[in-house]
Amino acid sequence: MNNIFAFYYSSIGKKVLMSLTGLFLIIFLTEHLVGNLLLFANDQGKMYEAYGDFLVSNPVIRFIEIFLFLGVLGHAILGVILWFKNRMTRPVKYKSFRLKDNATLASRTTIITGSVIGIFLYIHLKTFFIPSRFSAEKVSTYELVVKAFSNPWYDAFYLVALFLLGYHLRHGFQSAFQTLGLRNKTYTSFLDLLACIVWCLIPLGFAAIPIYFFFFHQAASTVIMGVH
Amino acid sequence: MTLDSKIPDGPIEKKWSNHRFNMKLVNPSNRRKYSIIVVGTGLAGASAAASLAELGYNVISLCYHESPRRAHSIAAQGGINAPKNYANDGDSIYRLFYDTLKGGDYRAREANVYRLAEVSGSIIDQCVAQGVPFARDYAGYLDMRSFGGAQVSRTFYSRGQTGQQLLLGAYSALSRQIGAGTVKFFDRREMMELVVVDGMARGIICRNLRTGVIESYVADAVVLATGGYANTFYLSTMAKASNATAIWRAYKKGALFANPCFTQIHPTCIPVSGDYQSKLTLMSESLRNDGRIWVPKKSGDSRAPSQIPENERDYYLERLYPSFGNLVPRDVASRRAKEICDKGLGIGKTKMAVYLDFADAIKRNGKHWIEEKYGNLFDMYHEITAEDPYADPMRIYPAVHYMMGGLWVDYNLMSTIPGLFVIGEANFSDHGANRLGASALMQGLADGYFILPYTMSDYLAKTKFSSLAINHSEFEKANKSVAERVEKLLAINGKQPVNEIHKKLGKVMWDFVGMGRNEKGLKKALKLIPEIREEFWNDAKVVGDSDNISIELEKAGRIADFLELAELLAFDALHRKESCGGHFREECQTPEGEALRNDKKFAYAAAWEFTGDGKKPKLNKEPLTFEYVKPSERSYK
Amino acid sequence: MNFTLKIWRQKNQNDTGKFETYEVRSISPDASFLEMLDVLNNQLVMEDREPVAFDHDCREGICGSCGMMINGRAHGKGRKQATCDVRMRSFTDGQTITVEPWRANPFPVIKDLIVDRTAFDRIMQAGGFISVRTGGVPDANSTPVRKENAEEAMDAAACIGCGACVAACPNSSAMLFVAAKVSQFALLPQGQPERKERVQKMVAQMDKEGFGNCSNNYACEAECPKGISVTHIARLNREFLLAKLT
Structure with missing residues (x-):
C-alpha cells in the first residue's frame, strides 16, 4: 500500500500534487514579481537586463526551470484530469443546484480561471520568453516589454488575466493548505492574512507593469528623447 | 403453561457469576458450526451481533433500514446509567438495583435487575474503548449528570446525543465484523414470520423491501432485537417505521407476550399542534435537571409567562414532591401534568401543555452555560415551534415513549420458544411497570454485549440440532403464508389510506388506554379496536406493487399487526386492576392521587399466550418474589 | 399554505x-x-x-x-x-x-427520492472502528482525555451519515463523511493504535466507491445538518499524508 503510485492514485494524493505544484508556482510568481520590479528602476532597463542575463546564464536557475515547466504542466494537466473525473461522478445532473449559496465564486471557477491563465501563459511566453531565449541574436527584453505594453489590447488582456489569476489564487492558496492538512483553528486567521497578501498583492504588482509602461513610460521616454 | 424463569440459586450478588460458571461453553473451534440470526440493529441487536461474531459464531444480521446505523436507538438523548460512583456520592450496584426496581414499581424480576446493575459499569468501559466521545471534565475524566428517580449522578452522556454515540459505537463494532465477513448483513429486510421446526426457533421469513422477494433464512437460533411497539398509539416519540411485526409474529407462533399494557409516557415532549402531525418530539429528561415545571395558579390565565409573577405560579412537582422535585420518575411527572391540564390549568392554545422554565438556571449560571449543556435541544425546540426557549419557557406535554412490556423471557433472555431469544426493548424483562431515564440504553447494551453471548453459548452447547435446508416444509409453509398475506393486503382496495386508519387506532388508544385508564374506557377500547380492524381489512387502500419498494404495503403490514396488538394491550390493561408505574387505573389511587398497587393480587408478570385468531388470549402468571427489596409505597415526596 | x-x-x-x-x-x-x-x-x-x-x-x-x-x-x-x-x-x-x-x-x-447509500457503510466496514473485543477493556476512567479533544471528537462524531455532503458537493466527494470518522478517532487516545491503517483503508474504500475529489469549496460544511467543520477534512488530509509518509 505504501508506494508512490498508490499515493498518486488515491484521491488525496492527486490533490496533494495539485497543492504542491500550486504552492511552487506561487513561490515562482513571487520571485518573478520581485525581479520584474526592476522594470520600475527608470534606467532604460539596465538592471532588468542584467538580472535577465543572470537568470539565463546561471545553471542552477536553468535546472530549476525544468521543474517550473513540469510544475506548470503537472498542475494544468492534473487540474483538467480532476475536473473531468469529478464531472463524471454525477451523470444525472440536478434540475436545480444552488451551489452558489454554499461555495464562493472563486472556488467554483478554478477550471475557468485556470484555463484563461493557461492561454495567458502561452501568449506571455511567446511574447517574452521565446524571443529572449531562442532567437539567434541577442534581444533586449526591456525593449520587448516596452513594445508589448504599448499595445492597449495586449494590456487589457493582461489585466483581465491577472484579475483572474488573483481569483484563482484566492481559492488556490488556502485550498493548498487545506489539502496539505495545514489548516486548523490555530493557524486559520494567519493563513487567511497570508492568503490576502498572495491573491491581492501578486496580481496587483504584476498589473502595475503594463499600466506603468502604457501610461507613464511612453511619455517618459518621449521626454528623454526630446532632451537629446 | 408453567413459566420457568430459570433464576439461578444463591445470594443475589452471586447469581450471575455462579450462573456464568455453570453455563456450558462451546469450544472455539466448534463455534463456526453454529449460525445465529439477529433481527434488528439497534443498541441490543448491533451489540449482540458484533459480540456473537467476535466469539466465532456465524451471524446473520438484518434490519429494515438501509443501514444498521438508522435504528431508533439513535434518537435517545439524555444518557446511560452506570453505578461507577465516580462522583463519590454514594452510588453502588445495589443502589442502582434498588432504584431501578423501585422505579419499576416492583413489577420486575429482582435477579434480572440486579444483573443489569452489575454489568452496567462494563458498558461504559466498553463504549469508551470503542471511541464513544462521552462528556468529560477539565481533568479529562468522565462527567455525569442526574436523571429522574435517582438522587445520585450516575448518568453518562454525550451532549444530547448519547443514543446516537452509543449506537454508532455498536454499529462500528458490527461494521468491523461485517467487514471481516463474520457477520452477513442484509439491509432493507423486514421480518414477516418466525419459523419453528420441531418446537425450536430455526429461522425467519423476510420480505426484501427493495425487491419484494420473500426470503427464508435458516439458523440454529433466532434473536429478536426489534424494539418496542409504542407506535400502536400512532403519535409517539418512536421513529415512523418502528413496529411490532417481528414480536407479534413470534407471539402468534407461541412466544408469550408479557405485560403489554406497561406503557411509558414521557413527560417532556413538544405538545401536539395539529392534525397533520406525524410524530412527537421528545425533549430530553435531562432538561428537568435545570428546568422548573409550572402552570399559572389561576385557570385561563392568558398573560405571557414572563408577566406572571412568582406567587401566581404553581411549581406543582416541587410542591408535591419536595425531595425529588422536578426529577420525579417519568410516570409521576406525566400523570401530574395530565391531572393539572384536566383541571383546566394547562397553558397554550390547546391548554394541553405546561411550562418548563429555564429562567432561574439562566439567571444563576448564564445563557452560555445552558447553551453548552442543552444547546442542541434548545435549537430543536426553536426549529419546531419557532419560539425562543431562552426567552420564554418551553411548552411541554407527555407523549408515549417506550414500552416496558414485550415478549416474555427467562433469566437467559430466551422466550418460551426454545432458541428464540429476545433482547432490548422487545423483551419485557428489566424495567417492571416503569423505566427510569437513561436505563433503556443500559439494558439494550447489557443484553447485547454482556448477557446474550453467554446464555446463547449455553443454549447452543446443550441443544442437538438437525440440519435444515430452506426448502424444509415449515419454511415453505411460512414463506407461502407471508406471500399470501402480502397479496391479501394489496387486494383490499377500499377507500382509506392506511395512515388514516392508524390515526384512528391511535386516538382510541390515547383516549382510553393512555395515561389514565379505567374499566369503562378500556371496555370501550376493546369494542372499538376490533371495529377499526374490521374497517382496515375492508376499507383500506394499499397502492403499490409487491415486487418493488412499496411504502404503503410496508405500512399496511405493520398497522395490521398493531391493530391486533392494541387489543391485547387494552385487554391486559383491563385485567390489571391496580395502578403501578406507567399503568394508572383511575379506580386505584391513594387520596393524594398516587398509584395504588395491589401486591396481593398482582405481584406477577402477566404473560399472555396466543390461542388463535379471534379467541381470548390465555393468561400465564410468573409470580414475582422480592427477597431483597420489600415492596413499599413508591414515595418520592 | x-x-x-x-x-x-x-x-x-x-x-x-x-x-x-x-x-x-x-x-x-x-x-x-x-x-x-x-x-x-x-x-x-x-x-x-x-x-x-x-x-x-x-x-x-x-x-x-x-x-x-x-x-x-x-x-x-x-x-x-x-x-x-x-x-x-x-x-x-x-x-x-x-x-x-x-x-x-x-x-x-x-426509487423516487430514495437512494442507496450503502457505500457509506462499506467505508465504515473498511476501517471506521476501533478493533476492541467485547469485555477486554480497561476501566473507563483509566485514560483521561483532554476536554478540548473530547469536545472536538464529539463535534465530528455528530455526523448522521445522511449524505448531504456528497449531494451538495459539485464533485460528489465524501470527504466530510470520512473526515468526521477519521478525525473522531484520531483525537482520542483509544484510536491511536490503528490510526494509520484506518485512514488509509477508509480513503481507499472511498475512492473505490467512486466518490469525487475534494476541491475545497466547502459546500459540504455549509449543508451539513450537524455543522461538521471542514477543519476535519484538513485533519483527514494530514492523517493520510502522515500515514503514507511515515
Whole structure:
C-alpha cells in the first residue's frame, strides 16, 4: 500500500500534487514579481537586463526551470484530469443546484480561471520568453516589454488575466493548505492574512507593469528623447 | 403453561457469576458450526451481533433500514446509567438495583435487575474503548449528570446525543465484523414470520423491501432485537417505521407476550399542534435537571409567562414532591401534568401543555452555560415551534415513549420458544411497570454485549440440532403464508389510506388506554379496536406493487399487526386492576392521587399466550418474589 | 399554505425517471416538509396513484434517513437541519418547490427520492472502528482525555451519515463523511493504535466507491445538518499524508 503510485492514485494524493505544484508556482510568481520590479528602476532597463542575463546564464536557475515547466504542466494537466473525473461522478445532473449559496465564486471557477491563465501563459511566453531565449541574436527584453505594453489590447488582456489569476489564487492558496492538512483553528486567521497578501498583492504588482509602461513610460521616454 | 424463569440459586450478588460458571461453553473451534440470526440493529441487536461474531459464531444480521446505523436507538438523548460512583456520592450496584426496581414499581424480576446493575459499569468501559466521545471534565475524566428517580449522578452522556454515540459505537463494532465477513448483513429486510421446526426457533421469513422477494433464512437460533411497539398509539416519540411485526409474529407462533399494557409516557415532549402531525418530539429528561415545571395558579390565565409573577405560579412537582422535585420518575411527572391540564390549568392554545422554565438556571449560571449543556435541544425546540426557549419557557406535554412490556423471557433472555431469544426493548424483562431515564440504553447494551453471548453459548452447547435446508416444509409453509398475506393486503382496495386508519387506532388508544385508564374506557377500547380492524381489512387502500419498494404495503403490514396488538394491550390493561408505574387505573389511587398497587393480587408478570385468531388470549402468571427489596409505597415526596 | 411541487419520480434503479408536478393545498405553516409530503401521499393514494417514496424515520434530525434536494439545496435552504427539520413556514405561500433525490454515482436512485447509500457503510466496514473485543477493556476512567479533544471528537462524531455532503458537493466527494470518522478517532487516545491503517483503508474504500475529489469549496460544511467543520477534512488530509509518509 505504501508506494508512490498508490499515493498518486488515491484521491488525496492527486490533490496533494495539485497543492504542491500550486504552492511552487506561487513561490515562482513571487520571485518573478520581485525581479520584474526592476522594470520600475527608470534606467532604460539596465538592471532588468542584467538580472535577465543572470537568470539565463546561471545553471542552477536553468535546472530549476525544468521543474517550473513540469510544475506548470503537472498542475494544468492534473487540474483538467480532476475536473473531468469529478464531472463524471454525477451523470444525472440536478434540475436545480444552488451551489452558489454554499461555495464562493472563486472556488467554483478554478477550471475557468485556470484555463484563461493557461492561454495567458502561452501568449506571455511567446511574447517574452521565446524571443529572449531562442532567437539567434541577442534581444533586449526591456525593449520587448516596452513594445508589448504599448499595445492597449495586449494590456487589457493582461489585466483581465491577472484579475483572474488573483481569483484563482484566492481559492488556490488556502485550498493548498487545506489539502496539505495545514489548516486548523490555530493557524486559520494567519493563513487567511497570508492568503490576502498572495491573491491581492501578486496580481496587483504584476498589473502595475503594463499600466506603468502604457501610461507613464511612453511619455517618459518621449521626454528623454526630446532632451537629446 | 408453567413459566420457568430459570433464576439461578444463591445470594443475589452471586447469581450471575455462579450462573456464568455453570453455563456450558462451546469450544472455539466448534463455534463456526453454529449460525445465529439477529433481527434488528439497534443498541441490543448491533451489540449482540458484533459480540456473537467476535466469539466465532456465524451471524446473520438484518434490519429494515438501509443501514444498521438508522435504528431508533439513535434518537435517545439524555444518557446511560452506570453505578461507577465516580462522583463519590454514594452510588453502588445495589443502589442502582434498588432504584431501578423501585422505579419499576416492583413489577420486575429482582435477579434480572440486579444483573443489569452489575454489568452496567462494563458498558461504559466498553463504549469508551470503542471511541464513544462521552462528556468529560477539565481533568479529562468522565462527567455525569442526574436523571429522574435517582438522587445520585450516575448518568453518562454525550451532549444530547448519547443514543446516537452509543449506537454508532455498536454499529462500528458490527461494521468491523461485517467487514471481516463474520457477520452477513442484509439491509432493507423486514421480518414477516418466525419459523419453528420441531418446537425450536430455526429461522425467519423476510420480505426484501427493495425487491419484494420473500426470503427464508435458516439458523440454529433466532434473536429478536426489534424494539418496542409504542407506535400502536400512532403519535409517539418512536421513529415512523418502528413496529411490532417481528414480536407479534413470534407471539402468534407461541412466544408469550408479557405485560403489554406497561406503557411509558414521557413527560417532556413538544405538545401536539395539529392534525397533520406525524410524530412527537421528545425533549430530553435531562432538561428537568435545570428546568422548573409550572402552570399559572389561576385557570385561563392568558398573560405571557414572563408577566406572571412568582406567587401566581404553581411549581406543582416541587410542591408535591419536595425531595425529588422536578426529577420525579417519568410516570409521576406525566400523570401530574395530565391531572393539572384536566383541571383546566394547562397553558397554550390547546391548554394541553405546561411550562418548563429555564429562567432561574439562566439567571444563576448564564445563557452560555445552558447553551453548552442543552444547546442542541434548545435549537430543536426553536426549529419546531419557532419560539425562543431562552426567552420564554418551553411548552411541554407527555407523549408515549417506550414500552416496558414485550415478549416474555427467562433469566437467559430466551422466550418460551426454545432458541428464540429476545433482547432490548422487545423483551419485557428489566424495567417492571416503569423505566427510569437513561436505563433503556443500559439494558439494550447489557443484553447485547454482556448477557446474550453467554446464555446463547449455553443454549447452543446443550441443544442437538438437525440440519435444515430452506426448502424444509415449515419454511415453505411460512414463506407461502407471508406471500399470501402480502397479496391479501394489496387486494383490499377500499377507500382509506392506511395512515388514516392508524390515526384512528391511535386516538382510541390515547383516549382510553393512555395515561389514565379505567374499566369503562378500556371496555370501550376493546369494542372499538376490533371495529377499526374490521374497517382496515375492508376499507383500506394499499397502492403499490409487491415486487418493488412499496411504502404503503410496508405500512399496511405493520398497522395490521398493531391493530391486533392494541387489543391485547387494552385487554391486559383491563385485567390489571391496580395502578403501578406507567399503568394508572383511575379506580386505584391513594387520596393524594398516587398509584395504588395491589401486591396481593398482582405481584406477577402477566404473560399472555396466543390461542388463535379471534379467541381470548390465555393468561400465564410468573409470580414475582422480592427477597431483597420489600415492596413499599413508591414515595418520592 | 398552497404549493406546487415538482418531484422526481422513478420506479426503480433501472427506470430513467422524470419530474411530475403536483399541487397541495391548506398546509399548516407549522407542518414539517415531510408532513407536507404525507399530505401529498394521502392525496395520491386517494387518487389511486402510487405515493412518493422517500426515506425517513426518526423525523427529529438524528437518524440520517431523510435527505433530498429541495430547490437546489441539500435538506433545503436552512442551515444545520435535516430534511425532516424543514418547516413549511420557511417557504412562501404559492411557491413552486423542486424536490430531487441526492445525485451521485455512488448513490444510485432506487426509487423516487430514495437512494442507496450503502457505500457509506462499506467505508465504515473498511476501517471506521476501533478493533476492541467485547469485555477486554480497561476501566473507563483509566485514560483521561483532554476536554478540548473530547469536545472536538464529539463535534465530528455528530455526523448522521445522511449524505448531504456528497449531494451538495459539485464533485460528489465524501470527504466530510470520512473526515468526521477519521478525525473522531484520531483525537482520542483509544484510536491511536490503528490510526494509520484506518485512514488509509477508509480513503481507499472511498475512492473505490467512486466518490469525487475534494476541491475545497466547502459546500459540504455549509449543508451539513450537524455543522461538521471542514477543519476535519484538513485533519483527514494530514492523517493520510502522515500515514503514507511515515
